[in-house]
Amino acid sequence: IAALADDLALAMRAPSLRIVAPIPGKAAVGIEVPNPMPRMVHVRELIEGADYQRSTRALPIALGKNLEGDPVVADLTKMPHLLIAGVTGSGKSVCINTIITSLIYTHPPEKLKLLMIDPKMVELSMYAALPHLGLPVVTNHHKAASVLKWAVWEMDRRYRLLHANHARNIVDFNKKVEEKKPLKGPRETLATQAGIQKELPLDGEYIGGIFPYIVLIVDELADLMLTVQGEIETPLATLAQKARAIGIHLVLATQRPSVNVITGLIKANFPCRIAFRVSAKVDSRTILDQNGAETMLGNGDMLFLPPGKSALLRVQGAFISTDETERLMDWYKAHAAQAAAAGTSIDEQVAALEEREKAGEDAGEGGTGTPGERDSLFRQAAEVCIQNQLGSTSLLQRRMSIGYGRAARIIDQLELAGILGPANGSKPRDVLVGLEELDDICGST
Incomplete structure (x- = not known):
């Protein structure tokens, strides 16, 4: 049946169509034909909807609506990382803006930190006044590598604290902090001969606050892979493999989903993916492991691979205009006194990491x-x-x-x-x- 897709499109005078054979859970074949009068899906109607408002998700993100018109709201902590691909004009950058808006709507700056890497220097610059930023939007390739290395360091630090306090994940640890239970500093261990673990002294009592969720957003992965692949591929894979339990999540986007950009090491650790329109079937297979993304219509039309599932979900992505984003940033500027950014320490830590690496090279x-x-x-x-x-x-x-x-x-x-x-x-x-x-x-x- 799938081989007749072009013939059916010709007979129906449709620009393209997609055949789902069979429809998951039904004894039927689905034929998706583009609507000649597409309906705009606004992010506000999703955020104000019952599914989003009553959500118990830790990091809810409003993606859009499915073919039946039902809202699609996902939880970033369940993904736990997201890979996005699509050509220019397909809706990729708008999707990133929607994800950012969804996250900051539900979390104040003390509970969520965003680290944004924008090699193109224009897509994420509008968020410069956002108090959730852990450090200014990164546009330099080598500083982007330093940010990823800092994230690995922060991941290790959090895991040591979890181990010292017998907490399984970030939720357990934050609950202990909120209940004001006495917490220990991280206990170091050092492997000695015959596999014996020698415990080092405690660093002291933990007096910090809760661990905020950290979402690291990279708007154009291809630019980084072309210049600093050796510096970023291993940190990305390490974070993707281990960072879920301690509240660090990655959102990577690229307009060139080739095997040189989305390497096997990266792809294996990103089970949840979004594909907008791509230029060829080979690109669709690179991002989704199957054809289909090449038939998307653009302007937010996407295929979403949900966590833990193999069946693709077609979604019309939610739209947020640049004017709406600017008004949102104006609101944060007006309330800057009450919501002062507490992320300068991250910037200082990244700068210290760069200085240490430079000193090591100079040595x-x-x-x-x-x-x-x-x-x-x-x-x-x-x-x-x-x-x-x-x-x-x-x-x-x-x-x-x-x-x-x-x-x-x-x-x-x-x-x-x-x-x-x-x-x-x-x-x-x-x-x-x-x-x-x-x-x-x-x-x-």
Whole structure:
């Protein structure tokens, strides 16, 4: 039957049609014919609808309406990440605007942080005044890579806190915070020989607030993959695999759904996808693993692959105009005093991460252990090792948030300075001095 699609379209004088054989749950074949007078779906009618208002979803997003005219509202935490593809003019950017509007409608800035990466520099710039932003909209490719690396660091930090407080996910942890239960700081563990886990001292009592949800939005993944693929592919895959339980979610969009952009590593970790109109069947198969997206009509017509299902759902995407978005931003500007953005700390942390990486690159491969050539973090690293009475590269990586190469160089410098003993297989190095002797070794540094 599907092979007769072109003949049926010719007979019905339709620009295109889609055959669903069979309709899921029914003993029938569906033939979808475009309506010559399409109806606009506004995001406001979805947000004001009963399905959205009565929703128990943690991060509800209003996508649009299905063929029967019923609203389609999804939960980003159940997806838990979303991949969007479509050619220019198909409705991809409007869909992103709708998702952002849906999220900020239900969550104040202290419960939701948005990290926006916009290599094209024009699509997301209108959200500059949004108090939910953890840092200004990122347009630089290398800073985008730093933001993704920061997200991995934040994910690891949250998991350590969950482990220290016996919480399963972000909901359990936030409930303990709201109930004002005493919470512990993260307890580090270090693998030693024979797989024995040596517990390190607690970092102290946790005195922070609840964990906000973090939604990281990338408007054009293709631009990043062309320039910094080596820096972003692994962090993206790591976040997609592990970040769900601690409240970090990804929304990636691209207008070129080729295998060079949507690699197998990325695709395998994004089970929930949206395809707008694409230019060829091969692009549809890349994003959805089946044909169909090439017959979409544009202007918000999409195929949605819901979480946990294999059957595609055809949806007319909700529309929000630029004027509506600007009025929304004007409202936030007018209430800026009450809703001051608390996201400067994220910007500072990302900047610190970039500085540490730059310092690691500047350090090069040298480092003889003499004071003039020691790493700027030499003394801090020495104190960490002495306090924990062991020295290892992995310890410095976790405690100081530095890369493997820099941590390894510092360990070598500590050995040459006589602070650490020689390497002993997979065991941590012995600490040879105490804090009182550190001043003599480091001098005035």
